Amino acid sequence: MMKPCWRTTDHIVIAVSTGIDSMVLLHQLLTQYADTYDQLTCLHVHHGLREASDNEAQFLQTYCQERNIPLHIHHLDLTSIAEAGRSIQNEARRLRYTWFDKMMYNLQADCLLTAHHQGDQLETIFYRIFTGRVDRGPLGIQTCESRGLYRLIRPLLTTTKEQIRTYQQQHTVPYFEDESNTSNAYVRNDIRNRLLPDIEQNPQLQGQQLLKLMDVHAEALTLFKQRAQQFIEQEVRQKHGNQWYIPRKPFNQLSPHVKMKVLDIMLAHFESVVTVSERTYQDWFVKICSDVAQSTLMHTNKWHVDIVYDKLVIAPAMKETIPTQQVVTMAGIYRFGAYRIEIAEHVFRSHEMLHIRTRQTGDRIMLANGQHKKVTRLMIDHKVPQGERLHMPIISTANGDILAVGTCYHHMTYEQYIHIQYLGDDINEK
Structure with a gap:
């Protein structure tokens, strides 16, 4: 585990699945890190997809009762999602964090800890590279991030799976093995179980190099953001309240990565999370570079983006009311x-x-x-x-x-x- 990045006065909450990773993290919090926080609470999500789920929940309940740890269990019903053919993993993660957010608010807790480790980091980098998710955000998982009223912390992010297994064996930490983790039907499982091990078996390849790539990528994103902010300061003009004018010619001279960052920054004036996809931005860039004099790029209920002659105009959405004669x-x-x-x-x-x-x-x-x-x-x-x-x-x-x-x-x-x-x-x- 890294050096604790929470305060001794904090109420920390740990998400426990009963797998080896989260059980090792919980054991560490109860032993060698017991004096680093003020209060500890456990959260467990019962997904209801496996017969072992009931046994895992009962095991954790007994484990926490014996150690006087408050435990809250949440049951998910994913049947309709599975029947609809939607991604269970993505939907389950969304529902988990929705409940985590609610519980952190109800508990007035300071930090939520999860047991993501270095293997999860490598898997995430690999996944984002080969699914094209590299232009707008970091390649890897952050060790600590803010989620509004609390901090989400991953203390094991630099710890290898081998180190976790060694700790478990040395301290005889009980845990349950999730059989679904061995199925390669899910993309992330396939990366974890087949692709990354194959890479490690090749003496000329090193999966650890992905961590270096993550650092280089993070530095590149910082430079893109700096260039975008410089462009905005020099070229973008604000007129008529919250309406922004971006000159087309100098905008077209920017690299695609900087263009996306410029638009992300500008649209952030109107919404906290910019949802425009990279593909949509690429379509915009083609139109902005063309000879078209005027064109609507996208109108939402919060903002409008239009080509207006030699400018790109970003403005708040307005009700289309025609003045009366x-x-x-x-x-x-x-x-x-x-x-x-x-x-x-x-x-x-x-x-x-x-x-x-x-x-x-x-x-x-x-x-x-x-x-x-x-x-x-x-x-x-x-x-x-x-x-x-x-x-x-x-x-x-x-x-x-x-x-x-x-x-x-x-x-x-x-x-x-x-x-x-x-x-x-x-x-x-x-």
């Missing part, structure tokens, strides 16, 4: 969605009323040379994002003549008398 008959200041509109008295000397509305099919403006241009074309020329085109105010007369189009156009006769200001999307949240 207004009819005005006097000078004043008017609000139209995220726009502030000021109309002077001079305009009403020529027009009894004005309409403040959004664009309509066939809308045209008159240019200084007497020619006409479609409002749609005007907005494209001014690189107005597609989403904003639906909300941009158009001021027209009762006859349909357009005097102003948002911040893009003012009829030369009324340029001094109509002022339109964009206040930002964050106004709509208030």
Whole structure:
């Protein structure tokens, strides 16, 4: 076991399966490390998938009672998951940690200890490499990590399986052997039971080299993050509240790993866990590098990511509310969605009323040379994002003549008398 990384005043909780690893860890806590904590509690999950599960739970109950250790047992029903053909291992792990989180809160405990050892570390590195899970996170398991109100600690992570077996034999630690661990039907079992042993049997190969690779990979991730943060500081601009603009050209010059880290950091402004897959990011990169002028990359209920001409725009999700048309008959200041509109008295000397509305099919403006241009074309020329085109105010007369189009156009006769200001999307949240 490593040097304890908990305090002598801590209430520590150990997850015990009754296998050799967790029973050895529990024995160590009760003997040589008994004075390193204030209180000890055991948690056991009864998966109900094997006939031996009842015997294991009963054994642990007796073991803890004899040593005055509080024990809590949780029964899982995985029948429906197995019948549906879903991964029992993944689902069982999720349910276990959901219960662990709940119990740690109820117990007001400080640290949860699990018996993951060096073999589990090598297995995890191997699994993540050959399943392509190498770009966004660490290759290995962390020795200590925060899970909100408590710390998850793996004290045996640098201990080999051979050392655990030696300790068990020296101290005659009782344990149960899980027969399902010998089945190679599960990917991780296949790695543990077949692939890694085959590697170790080859004198020219060393599974331990995976640990060095893990350290190199961790350092590379740190460098990617530093480069991403540097890019964000130099190139990314925040506008209109929590809306971010990323220039496409310099973004395209980054390596794919740094691009993913940039997007992970930016999307973390809107959600605690970024769930966009590496494959999705790769699809985004192809579009961002293309000649497409505007495109929706992804919209969720928390954020939107869009290509808008020479920028990548990341913004909070907004309700798509189109402002209602207004009819005005006097000078004043008017609000139209995220726009502030000021109309002077001079305009009403020529027009009894004005309409403040959004664009309509066939809308045209008159240019200084007497020619006409479609409002749609005007907005494209001014690189107005597609989403904003639906909300941009158009001021027209009762006859349909357009005097102003948002911040893009003012009829030369009324340029001094109509002022339109964009206040930002964050106004709509208030």
